[in-house]
Amino acid sequence: SLWDADSLPAADAVFRQALELRKEAKDHDGFLVTATNLGIINQILGNLTAARNYLGLVIDREPNRKLGQAYFQLARL
Numbered sequence: 001s002l003w004d005a006d007s008l009p010a011a012d013a014v015f016r017q018a019l020e021l022r023k024e025a026k027d028h029d030g031f032l033v034t035a036t037n038l039g040i041i042n043q044i045l046g047n048l049t050a051a052r053n054y055l056g057l058v059i060d061r062e063p064n065r066k067l068g069q070a071y072f073q074l075a076r077l
Helices: 008-024 028-045 048-060 067-076
Strands: none
Touching: 008 028, 028 048, 028 067, 048 067
């Protein structure tokens, strides 16, 4: 499972690479989904500053379909 504690560090690395690729490709929706996932992964790992930063990327690009989820995740920090 993606959210399995043992696989989270590897998932974090893969999603960071995907975020850069989607940023370069100007894949707006993919970027937002990836940034949200990175926020959640880092939240689970206890990397709260990184979680806030990734979720902040989503909020900075409002309005978008991931905005509500980003605010929800930030409220949980």
